[in-house]
Amino acid sequence: MDLRLSEQHVKFRDELRAWLAANLSRPWRDELRDPNATEDSLMELRRRWQRKLYEAGYLGMDWPAEWGGRGATEVEKSILEAELAEADAPQILNFLGIGLLGPALIHHGSEAQRRRFIPPMLAAEEIWCQGFSEPGAGSDLAALRTSARIDGDHFVLNGQKIWTTFGPWADWIFVLCRTDSKDRHGGISFVLCKLDTPGVTVRRLRQITGESEFGEVFFEDARVPRDNLVGQIGEGWRIAMTVLAYERGAMSLAFAARYERDVRLLAATCNELGRGGTAVREKLGRLFVENEVMRANGMRNLANLADGRKPGPESSIEKLYWSEFDKRFRETALDILGPGGQLERNSAEARPDVDWAREFLWSRAGTIYSGSSEIQRNIIAKRVLNLPTEGR
């Protein structure tokens, strides 16, 4: 057992730190609090930030060299995520494209698709959203009904996607759609669709935070060239599952870094407000402890990746841990802060460091998206604990 980073990884981290020090002008929390910031201006900022990262060679690092790869692995990617979190950098704009579609194209796409889609994806010139969930297919994703009928050289799409993260901001959508209504898993295909295609409508959905990061996408006889099929007809489910494995990734170190900053700010606020009683200290202590254990989980996952172990269903443990912790943490913060914890970001009395009200609301999303906590527990029960399936 040895948890030291290798020399090569230390070098990578140190170069990255130096680059961040030189290139990140303001931490994200300050951008958010800028009185002139709007949802649009923040999106533009994220676009510019992504370009910088791309030009510096930090995106697609583990992809083949012609797509920006530099022989990096999941280890460098995890270090990158952790350092970005440590520096409080903005999230890149095209995280769904690069995080999900990129790997799908590299492993399952055609050469022509890679050439067409990967460069503008990396350069944040084309933004992607993810068309998986539907009103009748969330946790039970394979129940999806959006159909793709073949008509000559085209697919004709009909149906509706919902909770489409980045829908209102994207140029393109990757869609799971049904090419065979009888085959539950084998009847699903993976299709790329431009959002300005006639018959495609995007509608914003307002989230409980008041923001509209997600939306819904309607398809009414939208014609998509057959060339935009990724993999073969009926391979969509298999592709989506590999892609979701990427989405879950090894992220504990990055989450621990982000949460630790806020836990520390909460502790400092308590000192400032004279909230040093036993009840408060016990709550704060538990936050530090649980976050530290998340870091330990992250170190373990990182070491396993460096040791050549593929992340398996344990990534469900990771997702469950950080998302459930986030909820407990934000609830606890509001408990400790009292009514002031519920103030809107720009209220005169609001804390200048963390937007506690928004974080509290936002924490409700993590245990729902990308496989709800219930789904993660199902995965652990079936694939790690090998428990029997409930009979009928």
Added chain:
Amino acid sequence: MKFELSEDQALLRQSTRDFLTSEYPIEKSRAIIEQNRRGYEPAEWARLAEMGYLGLTLPPAVGGQGLGAIELAIVLEEVGRACMPGPYLDAVLAGVLLHAAGGQEALLKDLTAGNRLVTIARDDAPFSGTAAAATRVESGRIRGTKYFVPFAAQVDALLVTTPDALHLVDGPFTVTPMETLDGAQRFGRVTFDHAATRLGGLDLLDRVEQLAGIGAAATLLGIMSRSLETTLQYVQTRSAFQRPIGSFQALQHRLAEMLLKTESTRSAVYFAAWCYDTRDAETALACAAAKAYAGDASRLVCGESIQMHGGIGFTWELDLHIYFKRAKTLEQHYGSTEVQLERALQAAGY
């Protein structure tokens, strides 16, 4: 970078598991709980010495193996799995403390050889937060009363804390047993009027407290792993409503949570042990986190194990309560959760 054990470490795990499986089957723990007021069999203590366990982290010069906190965690995880009775962790911690104090080679050799037993006497009151009259040194003699002294009736000497120092005190002692819900983890009340040798200030305890946290958390990890395994077997064989109860989602989701807590404890224990061995700046926080988290996690895992077994889980006959009770002892000692949460906060700078 590697989280998995090295070859030597994996060998240590296997040999310890083999040793404990053959020499400390759970029936032996049960017999000790039911019949042996000493809480272990002193006649068998020398076997631990022969196997090198008593001097695991001490230098070869005093008969030790010179290994680190990771190896200690490996051994204690197995001790937890077997629910081995006796003062193993207490003896190891006393040895580390004596070694840190220096000048105690003869005694250390006796400890690693299993000829003498020393533990640490710290608690000035039986309940948390009721520390009234502390133990003091007056004209060269130590006077006062210590509570929850581990295996006090068997020790040859004690390491005793006063408000500003640590002392070595030779027996014999007058001991009043303090019987608790865990029959294999024996404690006593000791009233002192003894000559004492001052070993140093209380800062000597800092590293030992960190190691105690790792050790207790590692033991809890073994206890949790074993409880979870037992419960997983049970829910797959026990049927209700014509199907194994392990097929019910109401249990599956809780079992998933038990795995999350157990595996997160594993990460925390070995991360803390690694920090301790490399003297990483994060050691204090990592050790406090490991012990506090292990305490919380063991409540859930050992408690749910009993719940999922139903009525049989509440019987004396089933072994689960032995694990449940040992977990409760470990949770309160070696720095209780309350103490560790405060330490974590201070280690973080608040």
